[in-house]
Amino acid sequence: MSPGAEQTSAGSEPSLSDYRQREQSITLAPIAEQLEGHGEGATQELLTLNFGPHHPATHGVLRLLVTLQGEIVRDVKPIIGYVHTGIEKTAEDKSYWKVIPVIERMDYLAYYFNAMAFCGAVEALLEVEVPKRAQYLRVIHLELNRITSHLVWLGTSALDLGAISMFWYCFREREKILDLFEMSSGQRMHPRYFQVGGVIEDIPPEFADKLRGFLAEMPSRVDQYGALLNRNEIVLHRLRGTCSLDAETLLSLGVTGPLLRAAGKPWDLRKADPYSSYEDFDFKIPVGTVGDNYDRYACRLAEMYESVKIVSQALEGLPEGPHITPDRKIALPPRHELATSMEALIHHFKLVTEGFRVPPGEVYFPIEGPRGELGCFVRSDGSSKPARVHMRDSSFVNLQATAAMVKGAYIADMIATLAMLDPILGGIDR
Amino acid sequence: MPDATGLELIAHELREAEGEQAVHETVFFRGRGTLEVAPERIRSVLARLRARGYSFMASVHGVDYYPHEPRLGVLYELLDMDTVDRITVKLRVPTSAPEVDSVTPEWPTADHQEREVYDMFGVLFRGHPDLRRILMPEDYEGHPQRRDFPVGGEPVIFTFNEDESHPSGRLPPQGALHGGGPPIAGDRRAGTPGSSA
Amino acid sequence: MEVERQPLGPGGRALGAHVDGERLRVRQLGSRQLLRGGELEGPNPSFHPEGTDFERHVEESVMTTTLDKAVAWARSNSFFPATFGLACCAIEMMSIVAARVDVARFGFEAFRASPRQADLLILSGRVSIKMAPIVRRIYDQMLEPKWAISMGACCSSMGVFNNYALVPADKFMPIDVHVPGCPPRPEALMHGVLKLRKMVQDDPDLGWRERYDAHGTEEVLPEAPATTAAPAAVNGEGGHPYGDTAGA
Numbered sequence: 031m032s033p034g035a036e037q038t039s040a041g042s043e044p045s046l047s048d049y050r051q052r053e054q055s056i057t058l059a060p061i062a063e064q065l066e067g068h069g070e071g072a073t074q075e076l077l078t079l080n081f082g083p084h085h086p087a088t089h090g091v092l093r094l095l096v097t098l099q100g101e102i103v104r105d106v107k108p109i110i111g112y113v114h115t116g117i118e119k120t121a122e123d124k125s126y127w128k129v130i131p132v133i134e135r136m137d138y139l140a141y142y143f144n145a146m147a148f149c150g151a152v153e154a155l156l157e158v159e160v161p162k163r164a165q166y167l168r169v170i171h172l173e174l175n176r177i178t179s180h181l182v183w184l185g186t187s188a189l190d191l192g193a194i195s196m197f198w199y200c201f202r203e204r205e206k207i208l209d210l211f212e213m214s215s216g217q218r219m220h221p222r223y224f225q226v227g228g229v230i231e232d233i234p235p236e237f238a239d240k241l242r243g244f245l246a247e248m249p250s251r252v253d254q255y256g257a258l259l260n261r262n263e264i265v266l267h268r269l270r271g272t273c274s275l276d277a278e279t280l281l282s283l284g285v286t287g288p289l290l291r292a293a294g295k296p297w298d299l300r301k302a303d304p305y306s307s308y309e310d311f312d313f314k315i316p317v318g319t320v321g322d323n324y325d326r327y328a329c330r331l332a333e334m335y336e337s338v339k340i341v342s343q344a345l346e347g348l349p350e351g352p353h354i355t356p357d358r359k360i361a362l363p364p365r366h367e368l369a370t371s372m373e374a375l376i377h378h379f380k381l382v383t384e385g386f387r388v389p390p391g392e393v394y395f396p397i398e399g400p401r402g403e404l405g406c407f408v409r410s411d412g413s414s415k416p417a418r419v420h421m422r423d424s425s426f427v428n429l430q431a432t433a434a435m436v437k438g439a440y441i442a443d444m445i446a447t448l449a450m451l452d453p454i455l456g457g458i459d460r
Numbered sequence: 461m462p463d464a465t466g467l468e469l470i471a472h473e474l475r476e477a478e479g480e481q482a483v484h485e486t487v488f489f490r491g492r493g494t495l496e497v498a499p500e501r502i503r504s505v506l507a508r509l510r511a512r513g514y515s516f517m518a519s520v521h522g523v524d525y526y527p528h529e530p531r532l533g534v535l536y537e538l539l540d541m542d543t544v545d546r547i548t549v550k551l552r553v554p555t556s557a558p559e560v561d562s563v564t565p566e567w568p569t570a571d572h573q574e575r576e577v578y579d580m581f582g583v584l585f586r587g588h589p590d591l592r593r594i595l596m597p598e599d600y601e602g603h604p605q606r607r608d609f610p611v612g613g614e615p616v617i618f619t620f621n622e623d624e625s626h627p628s629g630r631l632p633p634q635g636a637l638h639g640g641g642p643p644i645a646g647d648r649r650a651g652t653p654g655s656s657a
Numbered sequence: 658m659e660v661e662r663q664p665l666g667p668g669g670r671a672l673g674a675h676v677d678g679e680r681l682r683v684r685q686l687g688s689r690q691l692l693r694g695g696e697l698e699g700p701n702p703s704f705h706p707e708g709t710d711f712e713r714h715v716e717e718s719v720m721t722t723t724l725d726k727a728v729a730w731a732r733s734n735s736f737f738p739a740t741f742g743l744a745c746c747a748i749e750m751m752s753i754v755a756a757r758v759d760v761a762r763f764g765f766e767a768f769r770a771s772p773r774q775a776d777l778l779i780l781s782g783r784v785s786i787k788m789a790p791i792v793r794r795i796y797d798q799m800l801e802p803k804w805a806i807s808m809g810a811c812c813s814s815m816g817v818f819n820n821y822a823l824v825p826a827d828k829f830m831p832i833d834v835h836v837p838g839c840p841p842r843p844e845a846l847m848h849g850v851l852k853l854r855k856m857v858q859d860d861p862d863l864g865w866r867e868r869y870d871a872h873g874t875e876e877v878l879p880e881a882p883a884t885t886a887a888p889a890a891v892n893g894e895g896g897h898p899y900g901d902t903a904g905a
Contacts (some may be wrong), residue, residue: 034832037890071576081790083788084741084795085770086740090742090743090744090747091743091788110594110595111593111594111595111596111597111785111787112745112788113743113782113783113785114595114596114603114785114786114787114822115744115783115785115811115818115820115822115823116611116612116818116820116821116822116823117608117818118580118605119604119605119818119820119822120611120818120820121820122607122743123611124737131817131857132817132818133841135745135817135818138744138745138748139748154490155490157490182751183747183749183836185789186751191476192763197751197754197755198755198756201751201752201755201757202755202756202757204752204755204757205752205757207753218749218842219745219748219840220839221744222838226663268664281515281516281634282567282568282569283568283569284516284517284518284567284568284569284784285569287624297541302541302544303544303798345755356495391489391490392489392494392520392523392535392548393489393490393492394492394537395533395547396518396546403535405519407519407521407535407537409523418523418524420519420521420523422518422519422521422537422587426572426573427519427569427573428578430568430571430572431573447574455743459785460593460595596786596787596822597786597787604821604822609819609821611819611820611821612819612820612821612822613693613819613820613821613823614814614819614825615817616819
């Protein structure tokens with residue numbers, strides 16, 4: 031860590047390149063004005079500190095230019111783009127089903143959600159109906175992925191605050207869920223399980239038993255996390271009453287998800303605008319009152335209980351049926367048909383080489399990701415490759431709230447707030 | 461979602477208030493409405509839609525409509541949380557004059573998102589507090605997500621092209637490291653396999 | 658009395674001496690045979706070093722001292738990885754610290770945040786063009802001896818995304834072990850780390866240090882060109898006063 035401290039003088043040093051000069055916080059006035067404004071006399075100065083992009087506390091490669099007065103944060107400027115992967119541009123180059131592995135790697139903790147948003151958008155364009163069993167399987171995997179995302183968040187946030195052993199407990203549960211993912215699709219992360227029209231494969235018979243075993247013990251594990259952290263004095267001191275922001279400001283900044291719910295607004299797309307059979311399940315939306323860091327923590331913890339409920343309802347009510355749409359122009363035929371049916375062979379060939387064509391149009395499909403509204407915009411020009419794919423990532427928009435949350439707080443509160451913000455740089459930078 | 465007639469009503473009201481040229485066309489596709497508006501009117505159109513209840517801006521993103529002119533489009537996704545209604549507002553500008561008024565003063569959420577549209581497509585937003593590149597390095601040239609920008613990348617190395625420029629894992633060309641000094645004994649660029657065990 | 662001192666041994670070769678990389682193995686085996694009292698065989702039987710030449714040759718090419726072996730053993734069993742997670746592979750790197758694939762079994766759980774205190778850089782995730790100079794700078798700030806593992810397909814090659822925004826790690830920094838996978842399972846990363854451990858234990862100077870005849874890398878601080886002389890190339894001659902990390 032080599033924080034570069036720069037004096038915020040009105041004239042910058044001559045050896046700073048244009049690039050470096052532009053990085054200085056643009057809301058700063060020359061020192062003299064600010065010293066007068068704060069009435070501190072000539073003993074206080076403003077210090078611009080560079081956090082990251084390599085820094086143990088930032089979640090991913092997030093760079094912050096923080097202007098400090100003593101230990102109080104006066105201004106924060108996030109600089110992103112350090113994991114920009116050109117995912118959207120790459121997606122324009124591939125046929126629709128090949129886009130799915132690429133788009134999954136965007137928000138790398140919520141991989142099923144990325145795939146769901148994209149598949150949902152393409153299914154809307156194609157006007158294809160997803161069979162009920164596939165919808166329930168999608169819900170199971172989505173909610174399990176929500177739990178894993180919250181577990182990683184909890185483990186790393188507790189690590190930031192100093193509660194280091196939480197990391198191992200959370201990853202213990204995460205390993206169990208990753209085992210389930212591996213059982214259904216063969217891969218722990220980025221499994222390419224959701225396809226346009228349904229899911230790629232039905233779950234194996236042992237999946238249900240293993241899942242039941244996991245669901246039986248998960249609520250008590252979340253109780254354990256609560257017992258460790260909920261009334262811990264240090265957690266309370268650091269999270270209670272720090273960096274709260276009201277719902278109005280959050281809405282104007284475009285923030286959704288647990289951050290908005292912690293501030294008191296009960297907005298959840300799973301309830302407001304249900305997709306993929308979410309209306310069949312009975313679950314609650316945890317909502318906070320004050321909107322401080324502790325509420326954000328409590329909301330996410332409570333969401334884990336709710337996700338467990340949703341998964342058990344989906345598992346018990348799992349209907350029989352196909353796991354992908356029977357429309358052979360979109361979904362690959364099952365392999366045993368290839369030996370007997372000529373049509374199936376031709377469909378398979380066309381789908382694998384060229385891919386299916388999508389009628390021209392533009393669609394925006396939003397879903398409720400673990401961090402907020404995750405939307406996918408797909409523009410199709412009638413060919414087998416998308417003409418534009420844009421992911422409206424929740425972390426990208428939520429990051430704009432950092433400055434508003436953190437101004438006037440201590441730098442330690444800024445670290446706690448970043449942890450509670452749950453930014454995932456893969457989604458921010460795409 | 462406003463249905464097709466609802467969308468037409470909205471468009472009609474906007475045309476009455478802003479003039480005939482304000483709304484170019486309305487599209488109702490897959491249950492969602494899109495209004496294509498004139499770029500000069502975007503702020504007032506959004507203000508009127510906000511008065512109608514669409515108070516949450518979910519997304520601002522750009523599209524390159526190559527080869528159809530005007531090429532660059534900016535789409536604003538609006539959401540009415542009370543009635544769970546979504547509407548899209550679209551505007552298109554040509555690459556020769558890609559300037560649009562920034563809506564950041566009224567909609568602070570558009571800050572980073574407009575910077576991304578500028579970075580990726582080159583649309584200049586007048587009145588934006590801090591319009592600079594957000595995802596690419598600041599001194600990058602070009603706007604990557606335009607359709608005529610190449611995808612780029614590395615060629616896949618096979619045995620027939622492995623000795624070409626930057627063969628990773630091999631010795632660099634003679635003299636590159638030593639500033640033109642005597643050749644290294646045992647120079648292996650002739651292609652004999654290395655000796656490291 | 659005139660005492661002529663010359664630095665010998667791995668990492669302290671006399672400046673300007675070029676190691677014949679290709680024949681190192683041959684000379685190693687030949688020297689071992691000589692030590693055991695036999696005659697030199699093989700492709701170059703005319704190579705008969707004598708006297709101080711012989712001792713110097715042996716010290717240069719064969720790691721015979723127990724001290725060297727002990728040092729290599731200690732170094733290989735106490736890697737301090739630098740916390741350098743970039744993208745999805747970082748999550749699987751966190752999983753090796755977790756309880757199932759426990760990296761603490763091997764002694765590598767001390768992830769250091771500061772590159773000055775770390776000696777293993779696990780590049781986990783995709784390296785974008787904006788990040789590449791920063792990765793290089795972090796690598797340069799590490800002190801010798803240091804190693805780098807490129808974890809995952811994105812930094813080893815371009816991975817899933819072969820496009821304008823990424824750089825494979827080999828293009829700007831020397832990598833010792835590449836671990837394939839997208840993301841590699843924690844067990845796969847562990848396998849890569851253990852391979853590196855074996856490499857360090859047996860012979861720490863193979864790999865890129867042989868090929869480029871390098872002592873280390875050097876941190877080049879961005880200064881105005883008028884004030885300092887241009888820093889030397891990778892070979893480490895006349896390096897920057899507090900940027901030279903070679904020969905620690």
